[in-house]
Amino acid sequence: MQPAASPAALDPCNRCSSPVEHGDLRCAVCGLTTPVVESRTSAEKIEFLRCDGCGAAVSYDVKAQAPKCSFCDSVMHVESPEDPAEEAGAYLPFQIDSQAATEGMRAWLGTLGFFRPKDLQTSATVGELKPLWWVGWVFDAEVLVSWAADSEVGSRRSRWAPHAGQQHVHFQRILVPASRGLSLDECTAISGGYQLATQGPPPQPQPGTLIERFDVQRSAARKAIADTLTRAATAQAKDWVPGSRMRKLKVAVLPKRLSSDRLGFPAYVLAYRYHGKLYRAVVNGQDASLVVGNAPYSIGRIAAVIGLIAAIIAIILLLSTR
Amino acid sequence: MSAISEFSCESCGSLVQVEAHLRTAACPYCASPAVIERPLEAGRPAPLFVLGFVVPHERALAEARRWIRRRWFVPEALRKAKVESIRGIYVPSYLFSAAADASYTAQIGENYTETYTTTNSKGQTVTRTRTRTEWRSLSGRYAAYVSDIVVTASRGISNHELEGVEPFDLRALHRYTPRLLSGWIAEEASLPAEQCRELAVSESMTEIQRRVAAHLPGDKQRNLQVQAHLNDIEQELLLVPVYVLPVRYGDDEVVRILVNGQTAKVHSKLPRSWTKITVIIILVVILAAIGGYLATRS
Ligand SMILES: [Zn+2]
Ligand SMILES: [Zn+2]
Numbered sequence: 227m228q229p230a231a232s233p234a235a236l237d238p239c240n241r242c243s244s245p246v247e248h249g250d251l252r253c254a255v256c257g258l259t260t261p262v263v264e265s266r267t268s269a270e271k272i273e274f275l276r277c278d279g280c281g282a283a284v285s286y287d288v289k290a291q292a293p294k295c296s297f298c299d300s301v302m303h304v305e306s307p308e309d310p311a312e313e314a315g316a317y318l319p320f321q322i323d324s325q326a327a328t329e330g331m332r333a334w335l336g337t338l339g340f341f342r343p344k345d346l347q348t349s350a351t352v353g354e355l356k357p358l359w360w361v362g363w364v365f366d367a368e369v370l371v372s373w374a375a376d377s378e379v380g381s382r383r384s385r386w387a388p389h390a391g392q393q394h395v396h397f398q399r400i401l402v403p404a405s406r407g408l409s410l411d412e413c414t415a416i417s418g419g420y421q422l423a424t425q426g427p428p429p430q431p432q433p434g435t436l437i438e439r440f441d442v443q444r445s446a447a448r449k450a451i452a453d454t455l456t457r458a459a460t461a462q463a464k465d466w467v468p469g470s471r472m473r474k475l476k477v478a479v480l481p482k483r484l485s486s487d488r489l490g491f492p493a494y495v496l497a498y499r500y501h502g503k504l505y506r507a508v509v510n511g512q513d514a515s516l517v518v519g520n521a522p523y524s525i526g527r528i529a530a531v532i533g534l535i536a537a538i539i540a541i542i543l544l545l546s547t548r
Numbered sequence: 549m550s551a552i553s554e555f556s557c558e559s560c561g562s563l564v565q566v567e568a569h570l571r572t573a574a575c576p577y578c579a580s581p582a583v584i585e586r587p588l589e590a591g592r593p594a595p596l597f598v599l600g601f602v603v604p605h606e607r608a609l610a611e612a613r614r615w616i617r618r619r620w621f622v623p624e625a626l627r628k629a630k631v632e633s634i635r636g637i638y639v640p641s642y643l644f645s646a647a648a649d650a651s652y653t654a655q656i657g658e659n660y661t662e663t664y665t666t667t668n669s670k671g672q673t674v675t676r677t678r679t680r681t682e683w684r685s686l687s688g689r690y691a692a693y694v695s696d697i698v699v700t701a702s703r704g705i706s707n708h709e710l711e712g713v714e715p716f717d718l719r720a721l722h723r724y725t726p727r728l729l730s731g732w733i734a735e736e737a738s739l740p741a742e743q744c745r746e747l748a749v750s751e752s753m754t755e756i757q758r759r760v761a762a763h764l765p766g767d768k769q770r771n772l773q774v775q776a777h778l779n780d781i782e783q784e785l786l787l788v789p790v791y792v793l794p795v796r797y798g799d800d801e802v803v804r805i806l807v808n809g810q811t812a813k814v815h816s817k818l819p820r821s822w823t824k825i826t827v828i829i830i831l832v833v834i835l836a837a838i839g840g841y842l843a844t845r846s
Contacts, residue, residue, distance in 0.1 A: 241647060241780040242693075251597065251721050257645035257695025259596065259784050262723075285731025288604045293727050372690045376658065376765040383682050384658035388765045390688030445719065474765040480647065480691040 236260070244367075244484040247444070249310065254448045255484050312404075312440035312447050314361050316425035317490035321512040324355050327494040330514025331507050335521065341531075343524040346500060353497045353504075357511065358436035359429065359490035360405035360413060364422060365451050367397045367484040371459045373477045379469035386473065395462055402454045402486075406441050408493070412508050412518050419513030420491055428490070440488065451486055455479060570735060593737055593785045595724040597643060599716055601636055601732070601789040601809040608791040608807040609634050615814040616795070616805065623821040629797035636809055638734035638787040640701040641710065642741070643718070644748035645783075650690040650776035652760050657681040657768030681768055690760050694778075697755065699747040701737040701785060705792075705806070707747050712815025713808040716788050720810065724787070737785055745783055752778060 236246045239253040239260075246253060250260050287294035290301045322330070336347040343349075371393055376386035399422055403413030431437060442450070459477045467475060492511025497504055500522050507519025603611075613631050616622070661677050668674050696718055700707045722728060756776045761769065789809025794802050805816040 241782075251723055252645075252695075256647065256693040258780070258782055259643075262596070286600065286728055288601045291600050291602065293730050370691050372688070372692070372763070374686070374688060374763050374765050381658070383662075383680075384660035386658045386766070388656040388658070388684055388686040390686055392689040392691065476763045476765070478690055478692045478759070478763060480693065 238483075242482045242484070244482070255481055309443045309445050311443055312488055314359075314428070314440065314488045314490040316487065317359055317427070317429055318420055318422070318424050318492055318512065319426055319429075320357065320492045321421075321424070322509075322514050324357070324494065326514045327355065327496065327509040327511070328352050330509050331496050331498070331517055331519075333515075334507065334517035334519075338521055341523050341527055342521055343500070343527075346521065350498045350500045350505075353499055355497075356434065356436060356495045357492065358407065358495060359438055359492055360403070360408050361438045361440050361488065361490050362401055362403040362405065362413065362417075363447065363451055363486045364489055365397070365400050365402065365455070365484060365486035367400075367455060367481045369395050369397060369455065369459060369482070370480040371395055371463060371477055372480075373459075373463040373466060373475065375463070375467045375472050375475035377467050377469035377472045385471075389467060391466055393466060395459065397455070397458055400454060400458055402450055404440055404442060404447070404450065405438060407436070407438055408495075408508060413491075415518035416493060416508060416510040416516040417491070419510045419516040421512055422489075424512070425487075425489065437490065447486075447488075451484075455481060455484070570733060593741065595640065595737075595787050596784040597786040598638065598722045598724050598728045599718070599720055599786065599788050599810060600722060600728055602720075603789075603791070603807070603809050603812045605634055605636065605791075607812060608636075608809070609793070611812045611814055612791075612793050612805045612807055616816075616818075619818055621820045621824055622818045623798065624824075625798040626795065626803065626818065629795050631793055631795050631805070634791055634793045634807075636732050636789060636791050638729055638732060639705055639710070639790045640735055640737040641698050641786050641788050642701050642744045642748060642783040643786040644697040644699060644745070644752065644781070645693065645695040646752060646778040646781045648690075648692055648694050648752065648756050648776050648778055650756055650760065650774050651687070652690060652772065652774045653685065653687040654764055654772040655683045655770045656686045656764060656766035657683055657770070659767040683770075684766075686764070686766075690756070690763060690774075690776075692756075692759065694752045694755055697748050697751050698786065698788065699744050699751060701739050701741075701744050702735055703738040704735065705790070707751075709804075709806055709815065709817070710788075710790075712817075713790060713806050713811075713813050715811075716808065717810050721786075729787070734787060741783070745781070748783060749778060749781075752776075 236248065238245050239256060239258050241258040242253060242256040244253060244255040246260050252259055285293060287301070292301050294301045331352065332347055332350070335342075335350055338346070372390075373392070374388065374390040376388055378385060378387070379389070380387040401413075401417045401420075403410055403417070405413050429435070429437065440447070456477065456479060459479050460475060463475060463477050464472070494509040494511060496507045496509065496519075498507065499505075503522065505520050505522065507517055507521075510516035609631060612634070616629075616631065617627060619627065659679050659681050662680050663675055663677050665673055665675050696715075698710070698714060698716060700710045753774075753776055757772070757774050760774050761772055764772070791807035791809055793805040793807070795805060796802050801819075803816060803818055805814060807814050
């Protein structure tokens with residue numbers, strides 16, 4: 227294994243200018259080969275592979291997927307494609323304390339609407355409050371987006387007419403959650419309020435504070451980023467399709483300078499109790515107004531509305547049959 | 549440059565000859581494997597990447613046997629032929645990538661429903677609906693990377709044959725090292741790089757055409773014309789793992805079956821038995837005749 231601390235940064239990709247990481251054989255964005263570090267052999271030479279253990283000749287073994295000695299079963303090391311586990315490079319600091327987070331959650335309970343219990347905000351008892359850093363990527367890319375779609379503009383007998391176009395977009399600071407503890411929806415709901423400029427070194431581990439680790443390898447990370455890039459381009463392209471109705475929107479992307487950072491994002495996870503049942507809310511650790519979570523519904527209020535609607539329908543029916 | 553290299557075996561000292569188109573050899577006396585590193589001056593490109601064998605010999609053999617048994621239209625002698633010898637060969641190929649910039653024009657079909665009146669079997673006038681297509685022209689641009697094109701660099705295996713066992717899993721790419729070849733046969737690139745590049749360009753064009761077709765909106769499409777330019781082209785030599793099985797049958801006839809050494813996908817261009825096909829056509833005709841006869845009677 228190579229030591230984790232990587233030496234000098236590598237030159238960016240010659241074709242798409244995206245950063246290349248140590249251990250990459252090809253550019254993950256465009257497929258261009260990375261430069262070979264060691265020089266290639268220039269003289270004819272014959273190599274016999276000898277087992278380090280017993281000195282017998284060694285052949286490539288299918289099951290080990292490496293050269294293996296058939297006498298003593300020892301396997302020789304070959305340089306395999308590197309796919310290391312990802313680690314967060316920087317962390318955003320907490321900018322609100324636990325009290326502000328609790329208040330933020332209470333304020334949020336008051337905004338959930340008519341179908342929630344009337345006393346939810348006052349009767350909820352806040353239990354455990356856990357600070358944590360969840361992990362994710364933030365990427366930048368200059369992308370040439372080609373799109374095609376049907377819309378109502380220019381349509382004749384059919385409701386649809388085809389349209390196509392191509393535009394440059396500079397995506398900046400697009401967040402891709404990688405959290406295992408929080409759901410994708412939870413992360414997305416609170417991700418708007420983070421100040422990405424406040425990056426700092428890894429926090430000191432403290433009891434009760436969870437620092438999430440990336441649970442993915444580099445290849446999976448790149449796939450997640452590529453998928454998000456296509457989704458972001460599709461969302462952007464919706465603005466370019468003329469008209470108000472559209473269907474069959476497709477995009478193709480040609481990214482350049484696609485670079486990503488691995489970050490830790492602060493959040494509070496709160497458990498609260500209402501009439502004996504436990505619910506969970508997540509508060510952005512930098513902005514108490516961004517809260518997401520689950521909350522009880524008021525059965526009484528929902529039943530009242532259904533009853534009311536049923537009564538109205540009954541009255542209408544009664545009047546119409548007269 | 550002589551066609552044959554010689555080396556003396558390190559294990560038993562005997563003089564072993566290696567054909568110029570191979571990169572590896574085994575001593576015929578003691579079976580010690582050896583790998584030959586040829587100089588770049590020989591005019592042959594050095595491999596940059598290798599995909600290692602994942603499928604063991606026995607499984608490749610079993611897959612090939614199963615595959616051939618399921619082929620109905622091949623001569624019976626071939627289906628019953630014994631498949632015994634099997635060799636794993638590192639086949640030279642080029643891994644090709646480029647940035648594609650394309651413009652296209654096409655006719656896009658947009659469906660609509662139309663109501664019309666007609667008379668039914670009882671002579672009454674009825675209103676019905678039918679789906680019709682309105683054709684609109686669309687032109688646009690398409691830009692993307694093509695990065696996983698693999699074409700043969702071997703005179704022994706045609707690009708068509710290699711396509712038959714593709715795709716290879718490029719995530720398992722290794723930087724070339726002779727260690728991965730030890731004990732296996734590795735062939736040198738024997739096709740000129742320019743010829744392979746032409747193959748790769750044409751494969752890329754097909755790929756872009758396919759992608760643009762999938763990109764277009766509408767319910768139908770026709771007359772798709774794609775003009776593509778490939779920029780920043782790169783091709784690097786890659787050794788891919790392929791099992792080759794020559795199958796002997798009948799009066800000394802031979803066909804060749806290929807098995808992907810990574811995925812066990814089987815391919816071969818097998819001869820058809822015209823006797824079998826004729827028999828089946830006759831059977832179908834007889835059945836159709838009986839069916840028609842029964843239908844008219846009822
Ligand atoms: Zn690149
Ligand atoms: Zn020997």
